[in-house]
Amino acid sequence: MSLTDCHCHLYALARVETAILRARDAGVTKAVVVSEDQPSMEQTLRLRDAFPEFVLPGLGIHPVNVFSMSPQEWERAFFFLKSHAQEASCIGEIGLDFKYATTEKEREKQRKALRVQMEVAADNHLPINLHSRRALRQTMEEAIAFHRNTGLPALLHWFAHSEKLLSRTNREGIFVSVGPSILFSEEALNLAYTIDPRLILVETDTPVPFKGKSASPAWVAEVAERLIVNYPQNQVTSKKLYDNAQRFLQKA
Numbered sequence: 001m002s003l004t005d006c007h008c009h010l011y012a013l014a015r016v017e018t019a020i021l022r023a024r025d026a027g028v029t030k031a032v033v034v035s036e037d038q039p040s041m042e043q044t045l046r047l048r049d050a051f052p053e054f055v056l057p058g059l060g061i062h063p064v065n066v067f068s069m070s071p072q073e074w075e076r077a078f079f080f081l082k083s084h085a086q087e088a089s090c091i092g093e094i095g096l097d098f099k100y101a102t103t104e105k106e107r108e109k110q111r112k113a114l115r116v117q118m119e120v121a122a123d124n125h126l127p128i129n130l131h132s133r134r135a136l137r138q139t140m141e142e143a144i145a146f147h148r149n150t151g152l153p154a155l156l157h158w159f160a161h162s163e164k165l166l167s168r169t170n171r172e173g174i175f176v177s178v179g180p181s182i183l184f185s186e187e188a189l190n191l192a193y194t195i196d197p198r199l200i201l202v203e204t205d206t207p208v209p210f211k212g213k214s215a216s217p218a219w220v221a222e223v224a225e226r227l228i229v230n231y232p233q234n235q236v237t238s239k240k241l242y243d244n245a246q247r248f249l250q251k252a
């Protein structure tokens with residue numbers, strides 16, 4: 001078995017090397033490491049240099065950071081993103097977060113930041129890795145427009161909240177990743193069965209804690225197993241998860 005953690009913040013762990021060894025032991029051979037700002041983009045590229053077999057770098061500016069940055073910080077981070085995009089496996093973590101952007105002005109700033117980063121993805125023929133807190137429908141529409149206009153893959157990470165929206169992402173060919181929440185919540189697991197088996201991916205969003213424990217890429221093995229064992233009619237297999245990750249990363 002060869003699994004990919006399709007969304008994690010590996011640089012946020014204190015002991016990265018141990019986490020990678022544990023992941024490999026569990027059959028998790030690669031991780032898409034998404035970033036949030038300029039320092040984490042730099043950390044992600046350094047991790048890629050240190051662990052080139054394991055780290056697939058995602059470069060981007062997280063929507064929560066967008067409106068707190070000064071214009072100068074934004075210019076510098078955006079310039080860094082554009083000049084290093086060719087080294088990335090995807091653009092992310094980008095998206096919308098209306099929990100933190102509460103005014104229309106802040107939300108507009110997030111939408112603008114998302115669009116210019118999607119342009120960077122399009123210009124460099126890269127897939128996108130999206131965050132959508134409290135802006136599910138809006139982020140989904142952006143993902144669909146991006147995928148329709150460019151033909152490039154789009155992934156909505158931790159998106160399994162509504163059957164109605166998932167039936168639309170299935171129709172539009174948008175990838176959706178599920179994470180450790182399916183280990184702890186029957187409801188989250190049941191909702192994951194709505195995701196098309198050809199569009200489902202697995203992730204951890206490391207280091208997000210579950211039940212007081214910080215997630216780590218190795219957990220993707222448990223997430224995958226729970227899906228493989230329970231998904232109706234055995235429609236999700238480790239081969240399918242592998243193939244889906246390859247298609248998301250444009251390697252198939």
Ligand SMILES: [Zn+2]
Pocket residue numbers: 007008009034093205
């Ligand atoms: Zn994340």
